[in-house]
Every structure is written in C-alpha cells, then in structure tokens.
Amino acid sequence: MIKFNYKQKRESYIMKMSKLFVQTLREYPSDAEVISHKMLVRAGFIRKLTSGVYNYLPLMWRVLKKIENIVREEMDRAGAQELLMPFVQPKELWEESGRWEVYGKELMRLKDRHNREMCLGPTHEEIITAIARDGLKSYKQLPVNLYQIQSKFRDEVRPRFGLLRGREFIMKDAYSFDMTQEGLEKEYENMAQAYTRIFKRCGLNTKMVQSDSGAIGGSVSHEFMVITDTDAGENDVFYCDSCDYSANSNHAISKLPDAKIVGDYTKAEIVDTPETHSIEELCGFLNIPATLIVKTLVYIIDKKPVLALIRGDKAVEETKLMNAFGGTDIRIATAGEIEEMMGVNGFEAEKGFIGPNGLKEYNGYPITVIADETVKDMKNFVIGINQKDKHGVGYNWGADVKLPETIADIRLVEAGELCPQCGKPLKVTRGIEVGNIFQLGTKYSAPMNAVYTDIDGKTKPYIMGCYGIGISRTAAAAVEAHYDEHGIKWPLAIAPYHAIVIPVSTKDELQMKVANDIYETLKKHGVEVVIDDRDERAGVKFKDADLIGFPYRITVGKSITEGLVEFKVRENGETSNIKPEEAAEIVVTAVHELK
RNA sequence: CGGGAUGUAGCGCAGCUUGGUAGCGCACUUCGCUUGGGACGAAGGGGUCGCACGUUCGAAUCGUGUCAUCCCGACCA
Numbered sequence: 001m002i003k004f005n006y007k008q009k010r011e012s013y014i015m016k017m018s019k020l021f022v023q024t025l026r027e028y029p030s031d032a033e034v035i036s037h038k039m040l041v042r043a044g045f046i047r048k049l050t051s052g053v054y055n056y057l058p059l060m061w062r063v064l065k066k067i068e069n070i071v072r073e074e075m076d077r078a079g080a081q082e083l084l085m086p087f088v089q090p091k092e093l094w095e096e097s098g099r100w101e102v103y104g105k106e107l108m109r110l111k112d113r114h115n116r117e118m119c120l121g122p123t124h125e126e127i128i129t130a131i132a133r134d135g136l137k138s139y140k141q142l143p144v145n146l147y148q149i150q151s152k153f154r155d156e157v158r159p160r161f162g163l164l165r166g167r168e169f170i171m172k173d174a175y176s177f178d179m180t181q182e183g184l185e186k187e188y189e190n191m192a193q194a195y196t197r198i199f200k201r202c203g204l205n206t207k208m209v210q211s212d213s214g215a216i217g218g219s220v221s222h223e224f225m226v227i228t229d230t231d232a233g234e235n236d237v238f239y240c241d242s243c244d245y246s247a248n249s250n251h252a253i254s255k256l257p258d259a260k261i262v263g264d265y266t267k268a269e270i271v272d273t274p275e276t277h278s279i280e281e282l283c284g285f286l287n288i289p290a291t292l293i294v295k296t297l298v299y300i301i302d303k304k305p306v307l308a309l310i311r312g313d314k315a316v317e318e319t320k321l322m323n324a325f326g327g328t329d330i331r332i333a334t335a336g337e338i339e340e341m342m343g344v345n346g347f348e349a350e351k352g353f354i355g356p357n358g359l360k361e362y363n364g365y366p367i368t369v370i371a372d373e374t375v376k377d378m379k380n381f382v383i384g385i386n387q388k389d390k391h392g393v394g395y396n397w398g399a400d401v402k403l404p405e406t407i408a409d410i411r412l413v414e415a416g417e418l419c420p421q422c423g424k425p426l427k428v429t430r431g432i433e434v435g436n437i438f439q440l441g442t443k444y445s446a447p448m449n450a451v452y453t454d455i456d457g458k459t460k461p462y463i464m465g466c467y468g469i470g471i472s473r474t475a476a477a478a479v480e481a482h483y484d485e486h487g488i489k490w491p492l493a494i495a496p497y498h499a500i501v502i503p504v505s506t507k508d509e510l511q512m513k514v515a516n517d518i519y520e521t522l523k524k525h526g527v528e529v530v531i532d533d534r535d536e537r538a539g540v541k542f543k544d545a546d547l548i549g550f551p552y553r554i555t556v557g558k559s560i561t562e563g564l565v566e567f568k569v570r571e572n573g574e575t576s577n578i579k580p581e582e583a584a585e586i587v588v589t590a591v592h593e594l595k
Numbered sequence: 596c597g598g599g600a601u602g603u604a605g606c607g608c609a610g611c612u613u614g615g616u617a618g619c620g621c622a623c624u625u626c627g628c629u630u631g632g633g634a635c636g637a638a639g640g641g642g643u644c645g646c647a648c649g650u651u652c653g654a655a656u657c658g659u660g661u662c663a664u665c666c667c668g669a670c671c672a
Binding site for chain 1: 601633634669
C-alpha cells in the first residue's frame with residue numbers, strides 16, 4: 001500500500017533530457033519529402049498514425065499549445081469570444097446550407113448506429129450559424145465574433161507534406177456576425193490586423209494576398225502566406241515590388257504586355273495541319289507565333305461541358321474559369337469524352353482540333369463557351385474547326401466564328417506580366433497558406449434562415465465573415481522558414497523549450513553543480529528549460545540540441561574552472577564564453593521580452 | 596481517378612532471381628572503456644517477413660487476391 005505524505009514540501013520537477021519523451025532518429029524517415037516533415041519526425045515531434053494523420057508527441061504539443069495561446073491572446077484582444085463546437089456533425093445542417101451535396105469527397109461522411117448520416121467537421125459554418133440563430137435574436141447583441149481552436153478533418157485526395165497537408169489538423173476558426181456590410185468590413189480589417197500580429201509573434205513573415213474564396217464561398221477573401229523557397233509552398237503568389245499588390249495565382253490579374261495579335265492571313269480559309277496536337281506543333285507547322293492562335297480547351301464543370309477560349313500562348317486558371325461559369329467542381333475533359341462529344345455533335349475531330357463552331361450539346365447539357373479577354377480583340381487568327389488535321393486560318397469574330405456571350409478573365413497570370421495597380425512587372429514566389437479571411441455576407445445566414453430583429457422590427461439575415469488559421473500548419477511552416485542542416489531553429493515564442501543546459505560530463509561534480517544552478521535560476525525566472533543529464537558524449541548532446549532546436553544552449557564544460565560557460569544562440573549560431581549568470585540573464589531577458 | 600513503386604524489429608535497409616524456417620546498421624539492455632560535435636569493445640533482448648488463400652515435404656522467397664503506404668499526373672488541345 002502506497003502511503004502519501006501530503007505534508008511533505010513539494011519539490012518542483014526537474015525536466016531532465018533523460019526523461020523527456022523524445023526519440024531522435026539518426027536518419028530521416030523514408031516517406032518524408034519536405035523539410036518540415038523530415039525534421040519533425042526525425043527530431044521526435046510527430047509520428048504518423050495513418051495517411052495524413054499524426055500523433056503530436058510532447059514536444060510538438062508544447063509548440064502547438066504555444067501557437068494556440070498566441071492566437072487565443074490576440075483573438076481575445078481583438079474582441080472575439082472562444083467556444084467549442086462538436087467534431088461530429090449531423091447531415092441535416094449541411095443540407096440546410098446546401099453543402100451536403102456540394103462539398104464532395106473531402107467531407108468525411110459516416111453513419112451512426114441508427115443509420116443517421118453524420119460527418120466529421122471540415123469547417124464549422126453550419127454549426128456556428130445554427131448557434132447564432134438560436135442565440136442572436138436582436139440587433140442589440142450584434143456585432144459578435146466567435147471562435148474555436150479544434151481538430152478538423154478533411155479527407156484530402158492526396159495527403160502529403162506531413163503536417164502541411166494532413167487530413168486531420170488543428171485549426172482556429174472564427175465567425176463574425178454583423179448587421180451591415182460596413183460592419184463586416186470593419187471586423188474584417190480588425191481580423192487582418194490580429195492575424196498580422198499573430199504571425200509576427202510566431203516568428204513568421206507573412207504576406208497578405210488576395211485570394212479566391214473557394215468552397216467556403218463569399219466574395220472578398222485574403223490569405224496569409226508564409227513565403228518560402230522550398231517545395232513545401234503549394235501556392236504561387238504574384239506580387240509587385242512597386243506597390244502593395246499581391247494575389248494567389250487563383251485570383252491574380254494583370255495587364256498584358258503588348259503582343260502581336262493581328263495575323264498575316266488576309267482571308268479566311270481551311271488549311272491542312274496534320275498531326276498538330278499541341279500549340280507548339282501548330283506554331284511550328286504554320287510558322288506563326290502562338291499569339292495568333294485561339295486555343296480551345298474542353299472542361300467539365302459540375303458534369304456540364306464548357307469550352308474555354310484563350311490566346312494560344314496563355315494558360316487557363318481553372319478556378320477563375322469555374323467562377324466565371326458559376327460551378328463548384330472543375331476538371332479537364334478526357335480524350336474519350338472529347339471523342340464522344342464530337343460524335344454527339346456530328347464532327348470527326350480529336351484533341352488538338354477542337355473549336356467552338358457548331359458544337360451544340362454533350363452529356364444532356366448544352367455546351368457553354370467562355371472566352372478569355374485575351375481573344376476578344378484578335379483578328380485574322382487561327383482556330384480549331386472540329387475537323388481532324390485541319391485548322392481555320394484568317395478567321396475573325398462574327399464573320400467566321402461567333403464571339404461567345406461570356407467573356408471573362410480566366411487567364412493564369414505569369415511572372416513578368418504587368419501589375420494591375422501600377423503597371424510594373426509582377427513577380428512570383430511560392431507560399432504556404434497559414435491563414436485566411438473571408439467576407440461571407442449572407443451565404444449561410446440566408447439559406448439557413450439565421451436572422452435577427454433589427455431596430456425597425458424587421459428580421460434580417462446576419463452579415464457574416466469567417467477567419468481561419470491552421471495551427472498545425474503554422475508550426476510546420478515555422479520549420480520550413482527556420483532550419484539548417486543540423487535541424488530546427490524554433491523561434492523563441494513557439495519553441496517547445498526556451499533553453500537547454502548541457503553539462504559536458506555528468507561525472508564532474510563542479511559541472512553538474514553549476515549546470516543545476518543555472519537550470520534552477522532560469523526556471524525560477526520563468527524560462528522553460530531542460531537539463532541534459534544523460535551520460536552521453538558531448539557530440540551526441542549537441543546533435544540532439546541542434547536537431548530539436550532549442551533557441552538557447554548553455555554548455556558547462558572544462559572552462560567552468562575559469563568560471564565560464566559556452567553560450568550558443570541556435571538562430572545565428574553565435575557562441576560566446578561568458579559567466580553563467582550573464583548567460584542566464586540573456587535568456588531570462590529574451591523570454592521576458594516575448595510578453 | 597489514372598500511372599509507378601514499396602510493405603522484413605522503433606528507424607534505415609539487405610535477403611527474394613535460384614524455396615530449406617531471418618540478417619545488417621542505428622536505437623534499446625548490461626558490463627568495460629571513453630567524454631567539446633552522433634566513439635570503441637564484449638554480451639544480450641526484440642520480428643508468426645502487411646494480411647488471406649493457393650502451389651510445395653517445406654514459402655519472407657513462387658502464384659492469386661486483398662489491405663496499407665509513398666511518389667508522379669491531376670496543367671492544357
């Protein structure tokens with residue numbers, strides 16, 4: 001029988017490296033591609049449970065909690081209120097918003113024992129809107145901003161990059177309820193400022209870029225991107241050095257540099273163009289620039305056939321095209337579908353020879369033609385005419401081909417095109433999206449009948465906004481932004497521990513005494529510190545310290561007989577031999593400056 | 596969804612072609628030795644070889660199926 005002596009003075013626990021739950025690996029895991037994934041597994045922060053799902057081990061959890069706390073502090077400071085919503089959600093609410101049908105396979109659906117359909121929450125607009133309509137009845141209660149920090153589940157087609165694109169991940173999601181668009185815009189700005197502070201405190205440089213609003217819906221949205229040179233950045237970000245313009249490639253616009261768009265052909269005719277399946281081949285065969293060709297691409301948007309016309313040297317941005325059509329799911333048509341489409345419409349053509357003329361319907365839907373702005377002023381151009389191994393040349397809108405009713409900007413911007421704001425050339429870089437903010441308007445409140453009673457006695461739907469931050473992705477992005485060949489260089493604010501004290505020889509009494517003294521001093525002053533008490537050679541301890549990424553390292557070695565310790569800063573690698581109390585003071589000061 | 600590959604100890608891998616009852620490095624345990632950048636020596640512990648069925652006297656190895664994991668493509672007429 002264990003006897004507890006409750007009167008005994010409680011000693012504070014000493015965090016020893018020998019007891020820290022971490023196993024560093026000598027090699028990188030074979031299934032990791034990007035830096036953050038490799039480092040976090042090797043340094044003992046995470047372990048994969050199944051595809052796209054990870055265990056957050058104690059070191060990782062400390063990092064995540066630190067990011068959460070920064071987010072929490074700044075959200076609270078911005079006036080938002082924290083709550084927690086369920087992870088499992090009923091189908092009914094998703095039917096109300098209309099997203100049960102639309103969301104697709106990413107929505108993880110399941111049934112309970114009564115065969116009722118449920119889903120794992122990928123986001124919480126439906127739930128929060130239901131909460132709001134129950135609780136927010138009067139204009140007197142508005143505006144309100146509610147948020148939570150919670151695990152989300154999205155059944156990604158292809159999870160990858162470790163924590164950067166997992167299926168289960170931790171997210172902060174906030175939702176605002178306003179009476180007016182002006183109110184929403186004010187809160188949107190408030191959140192943008194809070195986000196800027198949050199990422200800055202996490203030690204991350206982010207760029208706020210214009211973005212498409214995607215499946216979440218709404219009109220205006222921005223993303224916060226961590227700019228990175230590594231492959232981990234899944235987004236192309238276009239930006240301008242001369243002004244503040246920046247946008248995700250799915251939303252970026254530009255002024256086109258001048259190009260020759262008037263052709264040399266003087267009359268419309270049909271010419272043989274055998275085996276010219278690509279623009280490149282066609283240009284080579286006819287000896288013309290790609291700017292003289294009207295390219296026709298076949299897409300399937302929400303099962304409906306859509307032809308996209310664009311100048312031959314340019315590419316279609318699918319998100320823009322999808323939005324121009326008003327759809328939610330887009331993919332390029334397969335060669336087989338194109339063949340079928342030709343059959344249905346009485347043509348004999350294949351990939352490479354498609355054009356808008358004469359195509360009527362496919363799959364039971366009329367064929368919609370959408371033209372990019374680049375083609376509308378073209379003259380005497382070359383275009384597919386739905387005949388194999390033939391193209392029309394010298395064609396013009398009206399006379400030879402009907403100009404589509406829908407003309408939109410569906411073009412993928414390229415680096416070097418001109419900034420829409422100031423006209424200087426745009427640059428491109430890769431970015432990791434760590435946060436986003438949306439102006440939703442009444443996208444959810446209207447269909448879900450989430451209304452309040454205004455001062456005039458009338459009921460009106462809330463004007464909503466939503467604001468997300470990927471907590472676990474932010475941690476991974478921090479690694480992508482702060483590492484070297486030896487391991488992670490955590491920013492102090494989100495490091496699992498602030499410092500490590502390493503006695504080189506655990507058998508040396510003086511070294512151990514000084515090391516313990518430094519440990520106690522640091523701890524007493526609020527520094528999170530670990531002492532490496534392991535009976536290992538110095539090299540092992542240094543390698544582990546670097547790999548795990550302690551921002552400060554205090555090594556107590558032989559020179560302690562002269563009263564000196566080695567102080568090393570992980571971020572810049574600077575080392576100095578100083579007195580123990582000086583080292584302690586630097587660390588304590590730095591930690592206190594975080595606040 | 597298409598294409599490619601891989602499943603053998605916690606991690607990284609060999610063995611498979613040519614079937615004979617499993618091995619290496621790291622990690623782990625013990626002892627010695629060593630102690631400022633992943634030392635060394637000795638002795639140990641740990642795996643029903645992803646799973647199922649089949650062929651065979653005998654299967655990690657051959658066959659079929661299945662599950663899982665990873666990579667590439669979802670990008671252009």
